[in-house]
Amino acid sequence: MPHVAKSEETRSLIVTTAMRLFTENGYDRTTMRAIAAGAGVSVGNAYYYFSSKEQLIQGFYDEIARRHLGEARARIGGETAFAARLKTVLLCWLDIAEPYHRFGTQFFVNAADPESPLSPFSDDSSAAREASIGLMREVVDGSDVKLDPELREQLPELLWLYQMGVVLFWVHDRSRGQKRSRMLVERSVPLLARLAALSRLRMFRPVSREIVDLIQDLAKKD
């Protein structure tokens, strides 16, 4: 199929060029005209492949997510402590995303739009979201943590939400090398682990059950 191959090549060329220019000059200062020119195609052609400038960002997300999944899995290999596994996964994300922080913020702002397909909560993002939640499930299942079974089942999704919170903080983080985001992870993960462990104490069952129930009810589609 030389036909398909050609078009895939063009598509890939456009997205590669876009990411390079975004990295060099920032999102706003990179025009569609410049992307098209850099890729050696016309503006109309670029729009044939990508319905909007925003759409070009999706490739960027996918790339970061893909590398995070691989790298994080490699790093948590031998570890069995829950807190250590979780911390490793989150710090790994910060490591991978760091080079893109400058212009990455622009991207995640677009993602905050609930209408946008780029939103992490959108249907279009469900594949990536499921993959990330799957990684969190590995964090839990590969650890020796003891948990209230009901909490255990819900925990991967909760941890993904927590990760979204870390990303939100990271976007607003102006410290050098985003060291504040690192501090957030280093210190909030042990707290979370302690709270999760407390969920087994009898006196906390009602509280932890209500938290789990609430989140389940909030997630219902109706």
Added chain:
Amino acid sequence: MPHVAKSEETRSLIVTTAMRLFTENGYDRTTMRAIAAGAGVSVGNAYYYFSSKEQLIQGFYDEIARRHLGEARARIGGETAFAARLKTVLLCWLDIAEPYHRFGTQFFVNAADPESPLSPFSDDSSAAREASIGLMREVVDGSDVKLDPELREQLPELLWLYQMGVVLFWVHDRSRGQKRSRMLVERSVPLLARLAALSRLRMFRPVSREIVDLIQDLAKKD
């Protein structure tokens, strides 16, 4: 000062017109040309008063915040229970913001941009932020809740952050009348109140202290 009065009148006319058109047609579909025409001024004039289209949103925020402060204070008047006071304040915000939910999301998306002066964390927003935190302080101080003193001092700011979380949820809330957001408030407030009360138990001191310390450290400006 007829001079100042005139200009204030023009400014107010522009922002009122903008808010009306935003409500009627949405943010994106309302052009600066339409706003200027609707207010009976030139486009250049609109830009004399507001440096950008985004800037017009600030008036919108201020209006919602102003009404929320007044209305919430009136509603919590007789109440002394901490959870009830907090719940009232948050539900009051949902009541006031409801008519604007459709296009309000667009606004809060802009606010998610850390670079934007509209961000609730920005210097430009500090006055509004302080006022909101002040309201939360009244929620705490006017209640009979017993708290670890260190937590008590930090709590208003934490509650403001919690409110920002509720707003974030609200923006993504597609349920009728945003009833999911209401459920979130109805059920998470009692949980929060229980957790806050637990902070007085000896065995939780370390955890609650670490939470307070962490937030303080994260908020440091360096």
Added chain:
DNA sequence: GTCTATAACGCGATAGAC
């Protein structure tokens, strides 16, 4: 110095020919 109006620029996006 305070305020207003017109024209034009730049960029995201689209229409329509080939």
Added chain:
DNA sequence: GTCTATCGCGTTATAGAC
């Protein structure tokens, strides 16, 4: 699938009125 031409809108430059 690809191009050229063009539109619509946020924004700015500029020139002047009170």
